[in-house]
Amino acid sequence: MPVEIDIEHVAKLARLQLSKRERAELATQLGQILEHAARVGEVAADDVVPTASPIPRANVLRDDVVEPSLPVDEALRNAPERDGDRFRVPRIAETGT
Amino acid sequence: MTRPLGDLTGTELSAKLAAGDTSATEILASTQARIDAVDGQVRAFLTPTPQLASERADELDTYLSTGAPQSPVAGIPVALKDVLTTNGIRTTCGSKILETYVPPYDATAWTRLSGAGAVLVGKTNCDEFAMGSSNENSAYGPVYNPWDLERVPGGSSGGSAAAVAAGEAVWALGTDTGGSVRQPASLCGVVGLKPTYGRISRYGLIAFASSLDTVGTFTRSVRDAGSMLQVLAGHDPRDATSLDIPVPEYGAHLDEGVAGLRVGVVSEAFGEGVEPAVAASVRAAIERLAALGAEVGEAVLPHATYALSAYYLIAPSECSSNLARYDGVRYGLRAEGEHADSIAMMFATRGQGFGPEVKRRIMLGTYALSAGYYEAYYGQAQKVRTLVIRDYEAAFERFDVLVSPTSPTTAFRIGEKADDPMAMYLNDIFTIPANLAGVPAISVPCGLDDAGLPIGIQLTAPALDESTLLRAAHALESDLDLDLRPPLLAGL
Numbered sequence: 001m002p003v004e005i006d007i008e009h010v011a012k013l014a015r016l017q018l019s020k021r022e023r024a025e026l027a028t029q030l031g032q033i034l035e036h037a038a039r040v041g042e043v044a045a046d047d048v049v050p051t052a053s054p055i056p057r058a059n060v061l062r063d064d065v066v067e068p069s070l071p072v073d074e075a076l077r078n079a080p081e082r083d084g085d086r087f088r089v090p091r092i093a094e095t096g097t
Numbered sequence: 098m099t100r101p102l103g104d105l106t107g108t109e110l111s112a113k114l115a116a117g118d119t120s121a122t123e124i125l126a127s128t129q130a131r132i133d134a135v136d137g138q139v140r141a142f143l144t145p146t147p148q149l150a151s152e153r154a155d156e157l158d159t160y161l162s163t164g165a166p167q168s169p170v171a172g173i174p175v176a177l178k179d180v181l182t183t184n185g186i187r188t189t190c191g192s193k194i195l196e197t198y199v200p201p202y203d204a205t206a207w208t209r210l211s212g213a214g215a216v217l218v219g220k221t222n223c224d225e226f227a228m229g230s231s232n233e234n235s236a237y238g239p240v241y242n243p244w245d246l247e248r249v250p251g252g253s254s255g256g257s258a259a260a261v262a263a264g265e266a267v268w269a270l271g272t273d274t275g276g277s278v279r280q281p282a283s284l285c286g287v288v289g290l291k292p293t294y295g296r297i298s299r300y301g302l303i304a305f306a307s308s309l310d311t312v313g314t315f316t317r318s319v320r321d322a323g324s325m326l327q328v329l330a331g332h333d334p335r336d337a338t339s340l341d342i343p344v345p346e347y348g349a350h351l352d353e354g355v356a357g358l359r360v361g362v363v364s365e366a367f368g369e370g371v372e373p374a375v376a377a378s379v380r381a382a383i384e385r386l387a388a389l390g391a392e393v394g395e396a397v398l399p400h401a402t403y404a405l406s407a408y409y410l411i412a413p414s415e416c417s418s419n420l421a422r423y424d425g426v427r428y429g430l431r432a433e434g435e436h437a438d439s440i441a442m443m444f445a446t447r448g449q450g451f452g453p454e455v456k457r458r459i460m461l462g463t464y465a466l467s468a469g470y471y472e473a474y475y476g477q478a479q480k481v482r483t484l485v486i487r488d489y490e491a492a493f494e495r496f497d498v499l500v501s502p503t504s505p506t507t508a509f510r511i512g513e514k515a516d517d518p519m520a521m522y523l524n525d526i527f528t529i530p531a532n533l534a535g536v537p538a539i540s541v542p543c544g545l546d547d548a549g550l551p552i553g554i555q556l557t558a559p560a561l562d563e564s565t566l567l568r569a570a571h572a573l574e575s576d577l578d579l580d581l582r583p584p585l586l587a588g589l
Contacts, residue, residue: 057295
């Protein structure tokens with residue numbers, strides 16, 4: 001059975017604007033893909049430990065030495081909008097009274 | 098007829114350069130002439146860099162004329178998949194969202210090649226953010242397979258594979274998350290190597306699925322793949338997953354043959370969906386390995402059929418997290434117009450900037466990671482990953498290398514699978530397990546089908562045993578002695 005998905009909810013989580021047509025297509029396609037993908041449940045028994053990375057490594061730290069970082073101008077060079085040494089964005093909060 | 102310089106292997110060019118028989122400028126001129134002649138048809142490049150290449154070759158000739166030591170990479174024209182960052186050179190990932198992005202830093206893989214004297218000829222087209230198996234998902238149009246311009250080159254590193262096949266570069270870098278180096282190598286008739294996860298730094302590889310992404314190489318010989326890996330492999334403090342262990346001499350055992358080598362044929366990989374010509378060609382290659390003294394037996398990877406399902410949960414999950422960074426704030430596209438607030442701007446930017454396949458995978462991953470579904474999808478997929486790793490461990494107790502077809506089919510027609518995501522995903526059924534397990538694998542050309550399209554055989558080895566992988570691949574390549582040249586190059 002194809003899986004039914006609340007496309008609008010998922011698109012909201014992903015912050016992805018979708019047209020009506022895209023939403024309809026994705027509902028069908030994701031349903032089919034997930035039906036196939038759900039087969040993972042057939043073999044993954046409770047006693048199998050999950051693997052997150054093929055070559056596990058933990059606590060990889062470098063020496064605590066200060067090194068030069070990217071100059072501010074370089075870091076801002078690709079900014080869609082800049083205001084001095086800052087990224088400029090549309091408003092992010094309600095204006096207070 | 099003598100072939101143009103740019104059609105030689107890197108090993109041959111390096112020898113000529115060392116003997117004073119040619120110069121970096123001459124080699125580059127040959128490659129550049131080929132790009133000029135065929136790239137209007139092949140469309141391998143998104144951003145060619147002829148000016149930079151010419152300056153670089155000049156510098157190199159001046160440097161070498163002083164009698165300075167010459168690395169095996171010096172003067173070799175190299176193309177880079179456009180998901181690897183290049184300082185000062187536009188890097189798009191095949192996406193509209195990065196159309197004008199100029200990175201302020203080089204990917205470590207490129208730093209290493211460049212430092213050893215490689216000459217960058219351009220950035221190559223690919224599926225958007227490396228998501229695809231046909232190069233049709235690029236926002237900048239398809240790449241055309243040099244063997245048949247009506248067919249796909251494979252993907253996602255389609256531009257890099259096509260460039261090496263057509264002599265528009267001697268070597269190229271790609272990236273392989275589920276087969277994106279090996280599958281296009283197979284479809285374009287070149288050698289494609291995906292090393293062990295962590296062997297080559299991912300710094301500057303713009304992330305798709307971080308636990309699977311691997312930098313890989315395209316060459317026209319196995320020996321060249323070893324030369325590239327020699328320079329690329331090694332620890333990089335800028336990538337926490339890069340392995341801090343010694344790098345062997347990959348050329349040291351290359352010519353030792355396969356006598357006594359235990360070769361396991363992955364029996365599941367000859368079933369339904371595999372074109373008869375592909376199965377026959379791969380089986381014939383396996384018979385050659387046996388004739389060369391390899392001990393050939395049957396291997397089983399019982400969970401391989403579940404690997405595809407696990408991959409299409411794990412890769413989109415990681416993708417949905419990695420691609421959250423494209424929000425129109427720090428770099429890349431910001432949707433035009435007045436936005437009510439930053440959140441509205443992000444919705445609009447991402448809706449405009451991403452293409453259909455990227456949206457599909459972001460949605461799939463977001464769903465698989467969302468509350469209530471995480472355990473059933475992502476959690477279970479991670480367990481299947483463990484089972485796939487155990488399958489390999491068991492198989493490598495009995496065998497030194499495993500063999501299978503690289504791809505179930507030869508190059509398919511442009512548009513043929515474009516509207517059917519599941520059919521497209523099945524292209525990677527034999528390549529995906531190696532990514533899940535992190536083990537090295539290589540695709541080597543083993544013949545042509547009746548339509549004259551290349552077929553590739555995949556060899557897989559245990560983690561970090563690239564030496565054995567390359568030795569077996571080299572033995573097979575030498576024995577088959579195919580002289581593959583796309584018909585497009587007739588008279589060039």
